Amino acid sequence: MKTLQQILYKVRLLSVHGNTNMQVNDIQIDSRKVAAGTVFIAIPGVKVDGHNFINKAIELGAVAIICEIIPTEKNDQITYVQVSNAHEAAAHMAHNFYDEPSGKLKLVGVTGTNGKTTIATLLFKLFSSLGYTCGLISTVQNQIANTIIPSTHTTPDAISLNKLLHKMAEEGCTHVFMECSSHAIHQHRITGLQFAGALFSNITHDHLDYHKTFDEYIRVKKAFFDGLGSTAFAISNLDDKRGPVMLQNTLAKKYFYSLKQLAEFKGKILENALTGLVMMINDKEVHFRLIGEFNAYNLLAVYGAAICLGENSEEILRTLSMLTSAEGRFDYIISNNGIIGIVDYAHTPDALENVLLTIKKLRKGYEQVITIVGCGGERDKTKRPIMAQIACELSDKAIFTSDNPRSEDPEEILKDMMAGLNSAARRKTLSIVNRGEAIKAAVSFANKEDIILLAGKGHEKYQILNGIQENFDDKAVLKEMFELLGK
Structure with missing residues (x-):
């Protein structure tokens, strides 16, 4: 058990009123969880x-x-x-209270707009397959070896995060792979943690409802790398124009990966089909089960991190070649009469474009591409017409529908999406508020070998309507509609 004075180490104090030599049983940011002997941290939230x-x-x-x-x-x-920043204080205090757990692990953080979940999950699967006991902290789920813990946030709050890392260390984890969202960086949830390494995937239009400007969003992501120590490694995507910017001021050892330029981790796509990718990675040819150029980048990032963590190149590639992606990431099923259904988490303009361009490269030429897509309520409204335009440009038919409207009117969200479309684009679109009915309509339109892209929710098993969370699984509903309509 620690004293208050001990857990205040590294916290920027403005004033102290009372005794700090007391024993502390627990620390909390949620007053409802307070019990005798607890330190309560009053955090000003949104x-x-x-x-x-x-x-x-x-x-x-x-x-x-x-x-x-x-x-x-x-x-x-x-x-x-009294502290200058309660978010920052909570992070340092949690790290101290839980015996600085990140120092007992090789903790690797993954940030960027798209690809975080896939990269973190592949690293977890890779190192588990290589014989290590690993932890995973991701949007889809948290995991300690084979034990799955449901995930509520991409990155948990600072106290929950340090408690989880402490449990991972206690249960023998040697490596932990964690998604680091821009919200988590900005809100100091990861402050004070000791990272063995960090990866940057890409940065595109997202979360401007929170960060307000794209420059601020970039600055927050970069702050993660600025805070790394000299013993850590930092890996960035050289083909993203902001990739080099991310590592400008880091003390960590710098590495880059690329499909288009010379880099420490260089890749080249030789074949891209529904059977997977064939790639050259640093002059070695490998067949992977993952599909699409975006996954080629994800695989390069994973390969680079594994090399930086001291693993053998050939063993990394051999093991990676057998792995599948995270749930809800280009997750496809084929109906009895050959309709291809793809479920993907793409919920940003860039991610949607990447998935549709991948589909375009995979199609033989005569199949219809039918895209079902929506935009979340109470989130960045500026991306709604952009998402709609991309869906129309790269699909034969586009069905706009609900994707977690939350407390917003779903009809108004669909109007925002339609607002940016010209008359030609409008002719190939349909607006159906009910997501289940939208999926049913897409399946009814589809013929043999047509491709249905169900974008936006991926792994999520719910829909939030009027602030109430209801069960809804895209993949399960798609299968159900294939059977119902005899497809």
């Missing part, structure tokens, strides 16, 4: 301010309050610590 719950936390047994604003009326029995 929707809820933890400062409003200080009295409740004290009633439940909090012995110390960490906050940015000291209450005007203080309890003499309670220690109050």
Whole structure:
């Protein structure tokens, strides 16, 4: 058990009122989870301010309050610590409280707009196959060896994250692969962690509802690499024009991967088909089960990280050649009469374009491509007409539908998507609010060897309507419609 003074190590303090030599049983940012002997950290959130719950936390047994604003009326029995940034303080305190777990592991972070889940999942599968006990922290799920823990955020809050890393270290994990979202970087959820390495996939139009400007989004991603130590490695995509920018100020050892330029990890696509990719990677020819140019980049990133972690080149490629991607990433099924259904998480303009361009390269020429796509409610509205345009340009038919409208009116979201289309594009589109009905319509239109792309939700098994989460699985509904309509 640690004292408050010990867990405040590295925290930027503004003032201290009371005793810091007390024993601490727990730390929490959620007042509802406070019990006797807990330190409560009052975090000002986007929707809820933890400062409003200080009295409740004290009633439940909090012995110390960490906050940015000291209450005007203080309890003499309670220690109050004023900090400059409560998010940052929570991260350092969690790392200290849980015995600095990241230092006991080889922790590798993956950031970028698209590809994070695939890269982190492939690294987890690769190193598990190589005989290591590994941890995974991702959008799809968290995992300790063979034990799966459901995931609620791409990157958990700082306390949950350090608690999870502590559990991974206790259970013998040697390597942990983690997605690092821009929200997590900006909100200091990963602050204080010791990373063995970090990877950058790409950066495109996303999360501007949160970051407001694209420049700010880039700056936040870059901050992750700026914070790496000199013993870490940093790997970036040289073919993304912001790839070199990410590593400009890092102290880590720099490496790049590329399909188009000279780089430490160089790839070339020899064949791209529904049976997989054939690639040259650093002069070795390998057949992979993954499909598409975007996965060629993901494989290069994984290969580079494995080399930097000290693994044998031939063993890496042999094992990688047998692996499949993360759930809901270019996940395809074929109906009884040969319709190809592809379920993909593509929910940004760039990701949607990549998937549709991959399909274009795979098609023989005469098949229809029918794309079902929506845009999330309470998220970046500026990408809605762009997503619609891409779907129309690269598909024979486009069906716009709901994709987690949340508390927004789904009809209004579809109107936002349609707003950017010219009359020619509008003629090939259909708007169907109900996602199940949209899938049914697409299957009814499809003939043998046509391709249906079901974009946006991927691995998600739910739909959020009017703030209520309901069960909905794209892949399961697609299979059901194939059977129902005798396709």
